[in-house]
Every structure is written in C-alpha cells, then in structure tokens.
Amino acid sequence: MTDGEKSIHGIWNVPVAVRKPMEEALHIPVVMDNGIRCSALLEQMTSDEDNFIFIKYMQPGIGATFLKDGEIYRGESYFSMEIGHTIIDPEGDYCPLCRRRGCLESVISIDRMTKEITEQFSPEWCPELYGLCEGSAENISLELILKAADNGSIAINRLLKRNARYFAIAVINAHTLIDIHKIMIVGTLFSSVRFSEYFKTFIYEYQLTPIYDMIQILPLKNMELSPAALCVHSFLEHI
C-alpha cells in the first residue's frame, strides 16, 4: 500500500518514494492511489455524482472511501475509511494486516469464506456443493458456492447470512460516521439475489429509519478503467 511517496505496510519497513524514480524514468507525471479510490473516481466520472460513500466488497478484501464535493479524503496516514479493518467481532482472530481482533475483512472476506468452505468440504457438511464440485475441493469456486446456496445448502446459507449481517453493520456504521446520503456498493456476492436479499434484510433489521433508499448496488465494472479515472481527475484539476 503506497501513496507514491512511502510504503505503508506489507512491502517495505522504511519509506520508499516509488513515484519519483518512475517519473524520472518515464519523463511524465505519475500519480498513484489504491484500487478503491481509483474505482470511486471512475464511478464519479460515469455517474456525475460528487458526494457519495463508495464501498467495495470483493477479492482481495473490503475497502471504502468517500467523495465530498468531488474530492476524496485520504486521511493523515492514508488510512481513511478502512472499513475492512474495523472491528466487527472482538472474539475473532488477529488480522495480520491491521493487527486488530476480528476486523471485518478477517471475518467475512471472500477469501476467508472460501477457506472456511474448503476446510469443511465434505458430503456431510454440504452435499449440494460436494455434488456440484464432483467431490473435488479443487473445483470450489465462488460461482459454485453461490449455486449451492441456491440449491438449498444450509451450511453455505449460514455463511452468506453471517457475511451479509456483518457487512450491513459496517455499512450502517460507515454512514453514521460520514453522514453522506448516497452509498454506492460494488461486490461480487451481490451477483447472488439471495445474498442481496439477506443484506437488505439486515439493513432493515439494524436501522429503523430509511437508509436502504440511500444504497445503490452497482454492477461490476471493468476495473482496468479505474487508473485512467485517477489520471483524468489528477491532471484535469490542474488545467
């Protein structure tokens, strides 16, 4: 994770200014940001909205940002709106990234769910998925997991409900803190009508005033365009 000047965690232990050598080598201005913010800028360009919370729930994790008057707030440490690393289960394991107990990402990420399903994969635990995968854990995919849920898997529906519940809590909390009345969400699990309905139900369950009307579930977009949105945003503002 880097802002182009310093690596935050994961790669280097000391600040490394990666943008400057790139600019010197390429002889063009270079801008860097994380995937969430780039995707939010792409959404701004294509939706014409300047004020919204943007939340992404897909591999590899869960991230968020928000735009106010067309500008992204990044925070003093570049960690603004890291809802994926807010604590959702104080009894959960420590997350190797944020070192907090039971952060949202460590509990409900797609990778975490797939790992749990793979570890328990058996005809007894989930006959629906076992059949779809022809008895081989190597065939497990998100598509088949969601299909097994639709085919009546009790175990997988439990996991989807848990994920929808914690995600709904995180979305409500994010809105409570930021107070912007439009929430755009993009996520692979929302391709499942079943998961989407679980999520909607938990939003209604946990917030009695109308908040679901502020939420817009977005279709999955071509993420390769996101860096282009960062370039347009960064360079047009200087014209």
Ligand SMILES: [Zn+2]
């Ligand atoms: Zn974490």
